[in-house]
Amino acid sequence: MENLELLIDLHKHSDRQGPGSDSATERAITLASLDESQRLRIADLGCGTGASTLCLANKLNAEVIAVDFVPEFIEILQRNVEASGLSQRVHPQVRSMDDLEFANNELDVIWSEGAIYNIGFERGINDWRPFLKPKGVLAVSEITWLTDRRPDEIQSYWHAQYPEIDTASSKIRLLEEAGYSPLGYFTLPEHCWLDNYYHPLQRRFDEFLDRHSGSDDAQALVEAEIQEIKVFKEFKAYFSYGFYIASKLA
Template sequence: MEALDFAAESLDAIWSEGAIYNIGFERGVSEWRRFIKPDGILAVSELTWLTERRPADLDTHWREHYVEVDTASAKLALLERQGYAPLGYFVLPRRCWLDGYYRPLQQRFAAFLQAHGNSPAAEAIVEERRHEIELYERYGQYFGYGFYIARKCHYG
């Protein structure tokens, strides 16, 4: 993700689900823009605050783990500043997090720990994921994955 080897304006679309956070939302939409043809589409999912206010422990957790977490309005404004015209935004349903991500992850904890000899590093990874799942189960109404769809603007 940090060194993509595509020709300039060679892609009709870039679709990134649950991955742009690896390089950061702002960096991703900025750097990937050069690969998208004029009027091409960017479609990305991104950790998003669903409310302006939220519990302090939740806010602290995500600000420590992903400094770019923000509201949809801030993400849409960033897309506009980076030369995109937002076409749509929606929040992925709760079942996507629970059934599609967290529950399968939980089911693999024991095998992961065993494969890594129950090492302190493996335990720490599992504990961090358990904490994240607990936060989502308690506070899922405050954050989720927003899906953003935008068209690359061309000038002149």
């Protein structure tokens, strides 16, 4: 099995493929001051199996186009959408976030939790902007330094993983430079990482290793996840996901 297939198999059984929570999604909805009386058109990019998609659809009178490039994640979301009776308003799509087919000024909202890093924050906020209507809302969560001073060890770790990691003030500046007006910012609390993401993932390591017994790649994948969890626990004072909410200037 290829590494990507292993990664998908490890993560597809979880409700979330990254840190987050319904209450964080709801807090971002509040900061965005979305008009609940209007039928909004929302794209949820890098939706995974759709935790945020379902929360958006349940909270808002919205049509949600949920995009992810992993067909297995989209299939799971499609099943959950049907089971929740949301098929009329939620449209899961297998597609890459760097090859979107929205028209200019089509969307009221672009949502993306823990996924914009796949094309990079700066590229994502610039490339996606034309799809938003004037005054449309961008809401994205992105790995963020919580302070400008941090130990060399965590600095090098994140620079190897994702060199675009930066402080909130730098990310907000990028949003301003790209033609957005910031509406709000908050960081994801620890339970979004541990209770909602790492602990459910950890509980599935044994069955995953049983399914792939004898696979060095599967073993290496689990070890990398264990290392990531260890790094989070040791250095969580220095980084988290920041949730950025901004509106497109007309």
